[in-house]
Amino acid sequence: xxxxxxxxxxxxxxxxxxxxxxxxxxxxxxxxxxxxxxxxxxxxxxxxxxxxxxxxxxxxxxxxxxxxxxxxxxxxxxxxxxxxxxxxxxxxxxxxxxxxxxxxxxxxxxxxxxxxxxxxxxxxxxxxxxxxxxxxxxxxxxxxxxxxxxxxxxxxxxxxxxxxxxxxxxxxxxxxxxxxxxxxxxxxxxxxxxxxxxxxxxxxxxxxxxxxxxxxxxxxxxxxxxxxxxxxxxxxxxxxxxxxxxxxxxxxxxxxxxxxxxxxx
Numbered sequence: 001x002x003x004x005x006x007x008x009x010x011x012x013x014x015x016x017x018x019x020x021x022x023x024x025x026x027x028x029x030x031x032x033x034x035x036x037x038x039x040x041x042x043x044x045x046x047x048x049x050x051x052x053x054x055x056x057x058x059x060x061x062x063x064x065x066x067x068x069x070x071x072x073x074x075x076x077x078x079x080x081x082x083x084x085x086x087x088x089x090x091x092x093x094x095x096x097x098x099x100x101x102x103x104x105x106x107x108x109x110x111x112x113x114x115x116x117x118x119x120x121x122x123x124x125x126x127x128x129x130x131x132x133x134x135x136x137x138x139x140x141x142x143x144x145x146x147x148x149x150x151x152x153x154x155x156x157x158x159x160x161x162x163x164x165x166x167x168x169x170x171x172x173x174x175x176x177x178x179x180x181x182x183x184x185x186x187x188x189x190x191x192x193x194x195x196x197x198x199x200x201x202x203x204x205x206x207x208x209x210x211x212x213x214x215x216x217x218x219x220x221x222x223x224x225x226x227x228x229x230x231x232x233x234x235x236x237x238x239x240x241x242x243x244x245x246x247x248x249x250x251x252x253x254x255x256x257x258x259x260x261x262x263x264x265x
Contacts (some may be wrong), residue, residue, distance in 0.1 A: 040236030084137030206262030231264030
């Protein structure tokens with residue numbers, strides 16, 4: 001009896017996920033789309049039928065490897081090398097996006113870098129690089145995305161921020177400042193665009209098992225894992241599911257919010 005009931009239950013769960021996460025034909029822009037959390041987000045949207053416009057900083061080999069992993073869905077994947085902190089490059093890219101796709105439905109501001117150092121020893125370029133990519137990149141991408149979304153009076157903008165915005169680990173003043181700035185910008189922008197049915201939110205992943213943690217030694221990783229009440233690092237796919245929810249129609253009244261995916265950190 002249990003086995004007989006199990007199959008319909010599985011089907012119901014699959015159907016529910018399809019209803020909530022159906023992005024057939026929607027045009028999704030994802031920055032930092034070919035690695036880590038960005039790759040998981042881009043893949044999740046492709047799995048739900050979306051057209052994904054993926055941006056990456058310049059690692060062509062990693063971009064092609066990601067395209068290969070997408071299989072048949074790669075037909076709906078359009079990859080562009082673009083420095084999101086370069087205003088002129090982003091403006092030119094959105095001109096091409098508008099010419100090819102007319103509008104976009106969703107922007108995921110995921111591109112981010114770390115340049116860790118204690119503040120007293122931090123080089124000026126280490127400060128500027130992190131602020132330019134993580135914070136200014138969100139400004140440039142959001143500015144031109146809003147202009148396209150206003151054409152159809154609909155859109156979703158989601159920032160991938162971090163608990164470091166309020167926890168502020170030692171050695172990450174630049175990263176923490178950039179992430180706190182993202183949240184402030186997100187909340188201001190959410191008020192500017194709400195009347196046009198454009199919502200702006202953030203997802204705040206904690207420690208996620210990606211190459212972003214590769215430069216940490218084993219003892220440090222062990223210490224970080226102990227900090228998480230769930231006693232494990234998150235999966236990129238768990239972040240992607242949160243993003244899909246905020247990007248979908250069921251989240252239409254969620255605006256200016258930060259959704260934490262941290263295992264209770």
